[in-house]
Amino acid sequence: MSETKDNRLARWAITAPPTLFLLAFFLVPALIVVLASFQYPGEFGGLAPLFDHGDGREHGLTLENYRFFASDFLFTEIFLRSFAVATASTLICLVMAYPVAWLIARSPKRHRDLLVLLVILPFASNFLIRVYAWMIILGPQAALARMFNGVLGAFGLEPVSLLFSPFAVLVGMVYVHLPFMILPLYTNLEKHDPVLLDAAQDLGANAWQRFWRVTWSLSLPGVFSGSALVFIPVLGMFAIPDILGGTRDMLIGNLIKDQFLGVRDWPFGATLSIVLTLCVLALAGFAAWAGKARRGGA
């Protein structure tokens, strides 16, 4: 009797602290954002009260923020642009990451840990530093821009700015998220049995068929998880467009940031956050479904 009581106490002492902390600082704030998306903005920023204080100020709940979101195509356009940037970044990461992941998976076992560490190391240095590095490389003073504009000039074209452009945003997105694609691909490719490729070859498959029908096909779970790990953070990113992009390269993240810290319309910012959350949940659900469907079919 006393032992079961002890066990219950132990269970409670272990489970309760992290659960309570995450309920208080993750779940409750998330629910408050949901609520805030249905509220009116406060007079001096923040939120208007939920209940009437008899001073004639706006109060209570409203669908106005969602209506405002739907009323102006500008917002939909920013969402679409973010999806386009996320898709492009994911595809470029995939093309760049696949050979690296493959090379590590085919390396002798004793070299693999070191090669993985080489992938992780640049990614362990500060995020802002990695973005800032591209400010230097793409900057107008740097060799790259001068060379590029030299070539343009030779053809009689106007010089362009590489920095503060959609191109710079894409480079930054790919650079920051590349390891997220390499590592899941490597984890998958490492498990492939080389005997399968021998078998395919014996059965007359050429190099391309061996890749497409065996390696690529088996690596799809890795492709899906890597893609989710790149696509989702890119979708919500505000710092890279903020630092490397021009004024016209605004993405969802920048729009949300402006609502909270710039124009201080918190309810509309909350609405945008909810729409972004729904997009992310739909994508995560799709990735999980696609991964499962593959495994079921194979």
Next chain:
Amino acid sequence: MRKLPLWLQLAAAATFAFLYLPLVVVVAYSFNDSRLNAEWVGFTLDWYRVLFADEEMLLAARNSLFIALVSSLCATLLGTLAGLAIHRYRPRWLPLLVITPVAMPEILLGVSLLVFFIQVLHLTLGLLSVVLAHITFSIGFVAIIVRARLAGMDESIFEAARDLGASPWATFRLVTFPLILPAVVAGFLMSFTLSIDDFVITFFTAGVGVSTLPLQIYSMIKIAVTPEVNAVSTLLMLLTLVLVIVASRLDKSFMKGGA
């Protein structure tokens, strides 16, 4: 072992160059005797001298270290408990509660904590709000590392301890804890690194009162870029390099211990 075709090997090498070139550029220009990050003029340590005379930067560094230390200690405690709880009692919703803050775009957590701190807790944004925010996103990483370590262990050791008459507390103190210690330390280093590096969530929860190294770097990048940024970046890279190598060593010992 089949070898990859040469062109794929070259493509992989190019990607590695793409990963390292930018960092080399930052480090190189931190020693360049010019205000512009353009031509190589000559070697100098001036930017490090400027850096160590910059009061704001030093204060930001002190804040960063304080926040990282306090938040990673708390996150290690809570994350280890979460890992133990998930492994031992298999609660249905705790894994979801632990993973979701890690899997969502960071801006969503930053924004929701901003609203929560101001609107609900009526807290003045500052050190406390940043520490609480950092604990929230670090717990998941510690829990994942600790749980992986527990999952790789042989359950019969705990049964043996029980059979020999050890109380649950004695089993934990003498058997479980020493075995998961490398994972706990790796989790601590991981959350320390995450905290020192975090920009997005700190940006929303720090308010105007408190600055950290990433916030300071951000405002320098946005306002006036000088090679002082390169100098502080180089030192920060050195710090994370050491932390990552130590953590990976621990991870390796942990892999050997598990086998």
